[in-house]
Amino acid sequence: MGLVVQKFGGTSVGSVERIQKVAERINRTIREGNQVVVTVSAMGKTTDELVGLAKAITDRPSQREMDVLLTTGEQVTIALLSMALQQRGIKAHPMTGWQAGIHTDDVYGKARIESIDTERVRACLDQGEVVVVAGFQGISPDGHITTLGRGGSDTTAVALAAALQADRCEIFTDVTGVFTADPRLAPQARKLQEISFEEMLELANLGAGVLHPRSVECAMTHGVPLVVRSSFVDEEGTWVKEAAQMEEVWNVRGVAHDLQVARVKVLGLPNSSKTLTTLFSRLADAHINVDMIVTSEHARERIDVAFSVHENEWESAKEVIEGLKDELRYLEVLSETGLAKVSTVGAGMVTNPGVAAKMFTSLSEANIHIKMVSTSEIKISCVIAKEQATRAVKELHRAFGLDVEEALTAVPS
Amino acid sequence: MGLVVQKFGGTSVGSVERIQKVAERINRTIREGNQVVVTVSAMGKTTDELVGLAKAITDRPSQREMDVLLTTGEQVTIALLSMALQQRGIKAHPMTGWQAGIHTDDVYGKARIESIDTERVRACLDQGEVVVVAGFQGISPDGHITTLGRGGSDTTAVALAAALQADRCEIFTDVTGVFTADPRLAPQARKLQEISFEEMLELANLGAGVLHPRSVECAMTHGVPLVVRSSFVDEEGTWVKEAAQMEEVWNVRGVAHDLQVARVKVLGLPNSSKTLTTLFSRLADAHINVDMIVTSEHARERIDVAFSVHENEWESAKEVIEGLKDELRYLEVLSETGLAKVSTVGAGMVTNPGVAAKMFTSLSEANIHIKMVSTSEIKISCVIAKEQATRAVKELHRAFGLDVEEALTAVPS
Incomplete structure (x- = not known):
């Protein structure tokens, strides 16, 4: 008998009819002889509606x-899904984050899971119950309700799978797997049968949107086999696993994009070792996730620093930097939003030095101006204007041979 | 410095604008130099919407x-109200039932509060915070979320006031106080300045709807001074207190009604001491609240028993009785819904034997057929057809001199 953790996102539980379908899906997994723990998100637009209520009360909730x-959003879903399972004769047990023993730090809105006390979940599994856990939430050391922030339900699922030593973690979503690019932007995009944790991590971080990077990180650290599959279509998904030899086969495995990018440039900072430490420590203290960082020395005593952030954190980032004016005595701050990031990802890229050149060439031939570049062993990212993003993704998908059908058949499985 | 518990019902927090008004009201109480604990219900129709979702999933959730x-309904309200208070510079601290230490039994949907661990609430009050507690909910000995059932938020407020030894408990509602009858049915109805716990209890039990009987019971037991007042209109409400000498002044203090009454008659039961025990124990086991009970012996060996229940519990009550067919070997069950109960209440009634006669006369003169009668020291109730209820309330209000303006000025205060 296997132990499977299944996660269903907001779209998958977006209506009463879909919750019934999810119950059916879980039922099938049980009939295949598995113990099941389910993690769910809030129904469809619930979170947006709740945020709307808060904003109507105050500008700065x-x-x-x-x-x-x-957290009420997921609590509604665990109750309804449990009812749908019980109607099918399945013993279902709903649990909020705190009931499932999910202990986090107290960074509200972006809490990190510190530990999971699985006693209660295990006791229910031992009694033959399906445990339905509210994703995205936990409890702080002081007993306050916390949320894990964006993509938190994925993290809940993977962390539960790790803590319970589950045989696999299945992430059900509205797409059938991980694609070589977003099919909405690049219709030629194709589904991958398998991808390495590292590649998935880059894709997730780059806004591929299928899996939250924290959940991929957690799966990689604890070696939880992960599969991304569709809630609506019954077909094989994409397995996310330890890297195989696939990197020899392709340079570029996929093209990712992120349409919510903003940039802040701090000009004329004092060129001392303390400058960067102060700058990025203060941003970290304010829980702002800085993505790309570029520095340039333009005279011996002064440097410029540019960094990119999610557009939602643009205002906060600017405030932090403005608050440092007296301390750092820089000359000027420039900032810009309405940007996008397009990236090529592939474990084989490190041994193929031509990738960067090919990427820059293909963007420049398409008259797309590159504002910032960042590279890692397995990815190259370029910041460009948001309105050029779709064209850039299509262009790169074609340029790196991902449009070609034959490439897919060579996927190692 | 006083400690005040304030409760705001679903209508009072029914919109963002109303939540802002509630925050203003609380602010005023704080400025008057009080510590404040607030209990709130779910916003307006939220509960109905959630019930609708559950019913869409399954007939028998x-x-x-x-x-x-x-319980998600009240959780939404505590978050929003806390934000509204914080926006006014007030330190507000939202707590769910379990966070506020409200321990109940595990009769889901109708749980009773067993104890309140006030440590966390007190710690917040000591730090100058306003504590905003989700009404209607608690936690079972096994750590499951429970609800207190109908009128549960009133009970939460009074129980908190008792546990915290608050100076008073203010129940804010959509009416300005306790009236001599429901003004929607009897336009001549007038507001009382003061009423005894006992009278209020009868009125509450009889469907006056202003306060839940459990909350009145709890206030009476613990001597919590209670005041019912309007969330919308700033005027003195009605104080519910220990009885004064008011009972000498009036026979009848008010006319109450309940429009959701059903009746079950069990005919030809064996006339043994065990019969009634069995019958009503089984109904209690099924958590059905039986209201009026009438028995009649029509031969030495057989008795008939009739009882009334809330119309929502009519089906369940019939099921229980039908399940007892073999055990009790009765002859027949008759049942009827679409009934109402009208009652006259007053602490002075016990010393005025003419009240019952006057009530029966005035109903019969209005051609209203009385199906069942029940009396206590301070009330007389008659079950009648629902469609005659409005006429009956008006008739009794007039007959007992409650229409007369002079009566009100004599209220002891």
């Missing part, structure tokens, strides 16, 4: 209270 | 899961 508010 | 579902 405090995050602690936002967490109390938002 | 299990009560445990219903409680998980319904």
Whole structure:
């Protein structure tokens, strides 16, 4: 008998009819002889509606209270899904985050899971129950309700799978797997049968949107086999696993994009070792996730620093930097939003030095201006204007031979 | 410095604008130099919407899961109200039932508060915070979320006031106080300045709807001074207190009604001491609240028993009785719904034997047929057809001199 953790996102549980379908899907997994723990998100647009209510009350709702508010969304889903399972004769047991023993730190809105006390979940599994856990939420050391932030339900699922040493973690979503690019932008995009944790991590971080990077990180660290599959179509998904030899086969495995990028440039900073430490520590203290960082020395005593952030954090980032004016004595701040990031990802890229050149050439031939570049062993990212993103993705998908059908058949499985 | 518990019902927090008004009201109480604990219900129609979702999933949602579902309603309100208070510079601290230490039994949907661990609430009050507690909910000994059932938020407020030894408990509602009858049925009805716990209890039990009987019971037991007042109009409400000498002044203090009454008659039961015990124990086991009970012996060996229940419990009550067919070997069950109960209440009634006669006369002169009668020291109730209820309330209000303006000025205060 296997132990499977299944996660169903907001679209998958977006209506009463879909919740019934999810119950059917779980039922099938049980009939195949598995113990099942389910993690769910809030129904469809619930979170947006709750945020709307908060914004109607105050421009700056405090995050602690936002967490109390938002966690009701998943609580509704665990109740309804449990009822749907019980109607099918399945013993289902709904649990909120705190009931499932999900202990987090107290960074409201972006809490990190510190530990999971699985006693209660295990006791229910031992009694033959399906445990339905509210994703995205936990409890702080002081007993406050917390949320894990964006993509938190994926993280809940993977962390539960790790803590329970589950045989696999299945992430059900509205797409059938991980694609070589977003099919909405690049219709030629194709589904991968398998991808390495590292590649998935780059894709997730780059806004591929299928899996949250924190959940991929957690799966990689604990070696949880992960599969991304569709809630609506019954077909094989994409397995996310330890890297095989696939990197020899392709340079570029996929093209990712992120349409919510903003950039801040700090000009004329004092060129001392303390400058960068101060700058990025303060941004970290404000829980702002900085993505790309570019520095340039333009005279011996002064440097410029540019960094990109999610557009939602643009205002906060600017505030932090402005607050550092006296301390860092820089000359000027420039900032810009309405940007996008397009990236090529592939474990084989490190041994193929031509990839960067090919990427820059293909973007420049398409008259797309590159504002910022960042590279890692397995990815190259370029920041460009948001309105050029779709064209860039299509262009890169074609340029790196991902449009070609034959490439897919060579996927090692 | 006083400690005040304030409760705001679903209508009072029915919209963002109303939540802002509630925050203003609380702010005023704080500025008057009080510590404040607030209890709130779910916003307006939220509970109905959640019930609708559950019914769309399954005809018979299990009560445990219903409680998980319904408690999200109050959780939304505590978050929003806390934000509204914080926006006014007030330190507000939202707490769910379990966070506020409200321990109940595990009768889901109708749980009773067993104890309140006030440590966390007190710690917040000591730090100058306003504590905003989700009404209607608690936690079972096994750590499951429970709800207190109808009128549960009133009970939460009074129980908190008792546990915290608050100076008063203010129940804010959509009416300005306790009236001599429902003004929607009897336009001549007038507001009382003061009423005894006992009278209020009868009125509450009789469907006056302003306060839930459990909350009045709890206030009476613990001597919590209670005031019912309007969330919308700033005027003195009605104080519910220990009885004064008011009973000498009036026979009848008010006319109450309940429009959701059903009746079950069990005919030809064996006339043994065990019969009634069995019958009503089984109904209690099924958590059915039986209201009026009438028995009649029509031969030495057989008795008939008739009882009334809330119309929502009519089906369940019939099921229980039908399940007892073999055990009790009665002859027949007759049942009827679409009934109402009208009652006259007053602490002075016990010393005025003419009240019952006057009530029966005035109903019979209005051609209203009385199906069942029940009396206590301070009330007389008659079950009648629902469609005659409005006429009956008006008739009794007039007959007992409650229409007369002078009567009100004599209220002891």
